[in-house]
Amino acid sequence: MDKIILDVDTGVDDALAILMAVESGQLEIAGITAVNGNVPLEQVMVNSKKVLQLAGRSDIPVYRGAGQPLLKGAFHEFGVHGDDGIGGSLQNIVPRVEDPVLFAPDFMIEQAKKFPGELTLIMVGPLTNLALALRKEPTLPQLVKQVVVMGGLVSESGRGNTLPTSEFNIFADAEAAKIVFHSGMPIKLVSLDVTMKTFLTKEHIEQLQGSLYYDFVMKSTEVYRKYSMDNYGQNGCALHDPLTVGVVLDPSLVKTAKYFVDIETKSELSYGQTICDFLHLWKKEPNIEVCLAVDADRFTTLFLDTLKKQL
């Protein structure tokens, strides 16, 4: 069983990623860490706890992390995820549990030290929490097993989802992403290049009828599916964050290669761009294992099978 911390900015697809991790039966979830992102931090806390309560897993603690990016102001994605971040779903659930007092970056450091070489960090929001942990504990890269990051785009320049060059999680805190990418951590990057190939249609969701999660998945994705149709002409919403969990569960879902990747933090035009040196022009050691192709159909099947928990 992989021991993981899942760092989220819940968000519709973050919620689906939490359910996938919980229901996989293959992951030991030490905790969930919350970061400002799709919605403000306090809403991320509430949403994450509601999703865990739906799954009957309120025993998994949710640690409060950074409420702001390192340097710039907070930036949210209400248009994609709805005003509450989960498309107006789960309104009847009132989270019951008390929050742990430990700050999320400190929890990451504590767990990495307690289980050296065993911990996988799954990062599906802006990278502020991990950057703060790295600043406080510079030996962290030697302590973790791997870091799997949803973020950026490498070969599809011009097809970002926040700027033409930039993806939301990296754009939301590019300075944090730069710290993480330069840290020497073993990073696998699950970027828009692969996540935009995986999507969930209404017909897919109908396959969940009779399962515990059918109503939630249908309702929570409504705004997001409409956004995808209006903006990308795509029937169904991309499964960015669930795919990132999927890559941990089954690395053979993606094809990868190692390159040097850097983050643009100065430019007005391309702030938050992930620049991949495919031709080795910078002569730098590769720092990131980049996902270049995905077996999208196999992933969607894995996703749906994992969420088919009976009522």
Ligand code: BDR
């Ligand atoms: C990423 O940004 C957020 O809106 C999603 O939750 C995902 O993590 C996709 O660019």
Ligand code: CA
């Ligand atoms: Ca997210």
